[in-house]
Amino acid sequence: MGTHVIKMPDIGEGIAEVELSQWHVKVGDLVVEDQVLADVMTDKAMVDIPSPVHGKVIALGGQPGEVMAVGSVLISIEVEGAGNLKESAAPAPVKEAPVAPKVETIVENKPAAAPRPAPACQGPVVAREADERPLASPAVRKHALDLGIQLRLVRGTGPAGRILHEDLEAYLAQGQANASAPAAAAYTQRNDEEQIQVIGMRRKIAQRMQDATQRAAHFSYVEEIDVTAIEELRAHLNEKHGASRGKLTLLPFLVRALVVALRDFPQMNARYDDEAQVITRLGAVHVGVATQSDVGLMVPVVRHAEARSLWDSAAEISRLANAARNGKASRDELSGSTITLTSLGALGGIVSTPVLNLPEVAIVGVNKIVERPMVVKGQVVIRKMMNLSSSFDHRVVDGMDAALFIQAIRGLLEQPATLFVE
Incomplete structure (x- = not known):
């Protein structure tokens, strides 16, 4: 040997x-x-x-x-x-799995879900020692904790036996299918604790966040936007072309609005090297789209957004998001952005304070769409409203310019025909 x-x-x-x-x-x-x-x-x-x-x-x-x-x-x-x-x-x-260099992250504060009781009769049991720590991502561990499942009993189907979300659901479904005993009490005292070492991707994200907030002079600007018209246009385009070209979300329209607005505000599409004291303004618009995955927040990059149609942008956003979530995004796909767009979708809240994706100088945050009564021409009508919560580096971006930039985006989204007028 x-x-x-x-x-x-x-x-x-x-x-x-x-x-x-x-x-x-x-x-x-x-x-x-x-x-x-x-x-x-x-x-x-x-x-x-x-x-x-x-x-x-x-x-x-x-x-x-x-x-x-x-x-x-x-x-x-x-x-x-x-x-x-x-x-x-x-x-x-x-294989390489992406990390989110210099990105913003938003923590949603919500009550912890009460853990579900474990099924009376479980699915296939894996023979592991009581102190053996099975392979699983932090998100899977949190999911298992919420479900009341002991990971050491779950068979993992991922690489090297890694436990996936699907394995938890299969384990739970098998247990429910075989359950014959009455369910456990809905409320049970818990005194267990779990210490999670901050290493790997989470450490890198923490370092980037700390670096960004310490080095840049952040300031945020929030504006309310009436997205009724753009949503009507999106619904119309999806009805007419969705089957052949794919469904459009709001994100490609926002990317288009960034591209058009940046023509008049090139100082926002820039990187600041604070050590060399040099601002580099770029003609190419490489939009970073913040994407959440089981391994952390990542920012895949839609390159040359200025040369893409709505459907081209939509397809690229979808492709990059899937690659990031599946751990298949390359390093090139995760670097080189010039401005970042971040959205929590339906969980977007009313307002947020995104952290800059250094060395960029601007990040545009999208909050959720809500229907509200608004006064239009003296009449109270129901409109779809959305806030943009954006942050800028005050070292190189003046407050007035930031406000005018967001107002330009607002005008484009409220009058969507102007997105396509050259």
Whole structure:
């Protein structure tokens, strides 16, 4: 038998060290070639490290959260063959999951849902030790906690046995189908606690948020917009072309409004290098669209929005959002934005204070649409209203310019024909 030592690979882009985010194996596990061994975090992405060999894990080179230098020992695997020590760098990552560099995040404050009682008769049970921590994302762990499910009992169908949301639903459905005992009491005292180490993507997001709020002079501006007309146009276009071209959400209209408004306010489509004291205004409009996923908030980029039609923008937004949520967005798709659009959809609330996506100088936040009585030409009528809650870097954007920029977007959305007048 021999020992194959795998070293931390050079992921490129001049990166000298990476953070070990998560192990997918433990000492004693048998692994096969191309099996994912660990997740590591760079400045831009989470990448999976696969095994180049078959064998048995005999040593791990670090703990989750540890920053490791490129070339340091990542893992040692016992392999069949000569007894000499073999070394290699891990093969090129086979998959990369996005991280949200320099993005805004909004925390929704809502009462915690009461945990559901576990089904009386559960689905297929996995034999795990009581202290074994199964593989699952923070979102899946929260979901399981809300459902009252012990993760160690759930069979994971994801890579390396990772537990997915679908596994929780299948486990719960199986238990409900077989349940014969009466349901447990609706209200049960709980004293359990869970400590979650801030590592990997969550650490990177925290660092970016802290950096953005410390370095930029944020100020926010909120404006109310009547979106009745744009919603009527959207419904008409979907009815006429939805089957052949795809359904339109409000987002492609907002992207179009940004593109048109930026013609008169190029100072908003810019990046500020505060170390070099240089503002770079860009002709290309690369719109970052904040997207929530199980692994955190990401900002895939709709490139050259100025050259896209409504349906082209809609298709690209959908494609990028799906790629981000499925962990398949590339680094290029997650970088290079010039202005960011963020929306919580139906959960958008009345007002928010988005955090800048540095080094950008403007971010436009979309709140939810509500129907309200409004006075129009002396008559009280029901209109669809929506707020834009936007933030700017006051170091380089004046308050008056920010207000005029948002007013320009308001005018375009309230008179949607002007979106397409060249």
